[in-house]
Amino acid sequence: MFLQKAMTLAIADQMKPVMNRYDLGCLIDQLYRDKAYRGETIERLQKKNADISSFDTTMTNLEDAGVLETGKLVDNVNVYRTLSREHASEADIACCIDPFAYVSHLSAMEWHGLTDRLPKILFLSSPPPAEWARHAKNRMRRDIGEDRLVDYLQAGLPTLKRYRFTRIRRTTVHRHASAHLGAYITVKGTPLRVATLGRTFLDMLRAPDLCGGIYHVLDIFENRAADNLDLIVAEFDTHGRKIDRVRAGYILEERLGLSHPAFDRWLTDVQRGGSRRLDPTADYAPRYSERWCLSINVEG
Numbered sequence: 001m002f003l004q005k006a007m008t009l010a011i012a013d014q015m016k017p018v019m020n021r022y023d024l025g026c027l028i029d030q031l032y033r034d035k036a037y038r039g040e041t042i043e044r045l046q047k048k049n050a051d052i053s054s055f056d057t058t059m060t061n062l063e064d065a066g067v068l069e070t071g072k073l074v075d076n077v078n079v080y081r082t083l084s085r086e087h088a089s090e091a092d093i094a095c096c097i098d099p100f101a102y103v104s105h106l107s108a109m110e111w112h113g114l115t116d117r118l119p120k121i122l123f124l125s126s127p128p129p130a131e132w133a134r135h136a137k138n139r140m141r142r143d144i145g146e147d148r149l150v151d152y153l154q155a156g157l158p159t160l161k162r163y164r165f166t167r168i169r170r171t172t173v174h175r176h177a178s179a180h181l182g183a184y185i186t187v188k189g190t191p192l193r194v195a196t197l198g199r200t201f202l203d204m205l206r207a208p209d210l211c212g213g214i215y216h217v218l219d220i221f222e223n224r225a226a227d228n229l230d231l232i233v234a235e236f237d238t239h240g241r242k243i244d245r246v247r248a249g250y251i252l253e254e255r256l257g258l259s260h261p262a263f264d265r266w267l268t269d270v271q272r273g274g275s276r277r278l279d280p281t282a283d284y285a286p287r288y289s290e291r292w293c294l295s296i297n298v299e300g
Contacts, residue, residue, distance in 0.1 A: 003028075003045065006037040007058055008067050016191065017088035018096050019068075021059075021078045021158035026143055028055055029152055052156035075167045088191075090122050090168040095191045097163055100135050101126040102184035102193035104176060105210040108200045114220050117212055122171050125178035125195065125203075129162060136160040176210065183239065197228060198235030205247045206280070214279040214298055221251050226258060233262045242269035243276055250278065250292040267291075 001009075010027045011019065032050040035042055047054070062068045068080040079097055091103050091111075105123035109115040127135060140160050144152050153159070166173055183199040186192070195203065204221075208214040225232060229252070236248050245266040252258045270293045275284055277295045285297035 001037070001040050001042060003031065003042055003058060004061050004065070006031050006042050007062060008065075009037060011062075011067060011082050012084055014082070015084050016082060016096050017084060018073060018079050018081055018093050020080070020097055020161075020163055022160040024059065024068075024080070025050075025055060025152075025158040028058060029144065029148075029155075029157060033148075049151055049155055050157060055157055073169060074165050076163050076165045078161075078163050079165065090171045090173075091194075092191050093168050094122060094124055094165075094173060095193050097165060098124070098126055098175075099139065099160075100132060101175065102195055104178070104184075104195040104200070105203050105207060106212055108195040109204070109211060109220070111194050112197050112200055114200065114224055115212060115216070117216070120172070122168065122173045123210055124173060124175045125183075126162075126175050128177040128179060131179060132162050136162070174210070176207070196235070198231045199239070201225070201228070201232045201248075202235050202240060202244060205244055205251075208279060209281045214282070218251065218255075218298070222256060225252060225256060229258060229260060233260055236266075237262060242271070245269045246271075246276060246292050246294055247278055250289050250294050250296075254289055254291060 007027060010031065011024075014023070014027075016023070028050045031037060031042060032045055032047065032054075035045050059068065063070070067083060070077045070080055073079070073081045073093060074097065091107065095101060095103075101124045103111060103123065104125035106115065106117065106119045106121075107123040110117065110119055126132065136159075141149060184193045184195050187194065201221075204211045204217040208217045211217050232248070232252075236245050240248070246269050249263050249266040252260070253263050272293055274293060275295065276293065277284055277297045279297050282297045284295050287296040288294070289296055
């Protein structure tokens with residue numbers, strides 16, 4: 001077979017709705033090294049390794065043949081629609097483009113069945129740029145191999161980059177910077193990654209404006225927190241900041257009347273004489289929780 005056919009088959013075998021230039025660079029690099037695919041020799045591969053010239057030529061040929069397409073699914077020309085998984089969700093597509101992103105906030109709330117609101121925005125969490133770049137370097141070492149990476153880079157082949165995209169199909173995408181990589185579950189058989197249920201409750205108190213607003217958040221805590229109390233406590237104990245635990249302690253204990261051994265521990269996080277607020281997005285209010293030293297800047 002020829003290289004274009006081998007690439008077409010290799011792309012199909014990935015079963016991804018979209019691939020970025022780095023994904024495709026890894027495929028063509030492997031084909032040049034193996035000189036075969038599915039046990040069949042690839043003809044006319046004279047060079048030992050692929051280079052940027054052969055890569056660009058192959059991409060053009062694949063676009064001309066309709067195997068790859070840019071511009072329709074995602075507003076970034078470095079992301080290609082493939083012929084696989086035509087009915088993939090916007091969240092699936094986003095997790096293919098950014099290998100370190102996961103669905104979070106109101107979108108995760110909807111996935112976990114916590115809210116009946118249908119988000120018009122796809123909310124994602126992804127590491128901050130510097131942290132993202134560090135993860136990308138480690139990922140390239142694993143994908144390409146430490147011994148092969150120097151040749152790959154010298155050939156000018158695409159590196160793993162944090163591609164910008166603000167839209168998938170007609171859905172607006174909001175990417176939130178989160179330093180806590182790994183607070184997600186991977187949905188079996190899909191590229192989808194979603195914030196864990198515990199992390200979703202934590203995000204609701206950290207950024208209620210991305211979760212339907214503080215009143216929607218309080219309603220969800222009222223209706224669902226008791227059934228998931230141990231899971232919530234474990235997440236706040238492990239990954240919560242002091243203010244996160246203070247807010248959660250007030251809601252769970254004082255507002256909802258729940259009890260847990262962790263609440264007494266969380267009282268050590270209380271800050272006397274401070275100006276901490278229940279809703280971090282709203283102004284300070286004089287109504288106050290003496291036990292949790294927290295301004296209750298919500299009504300009701």
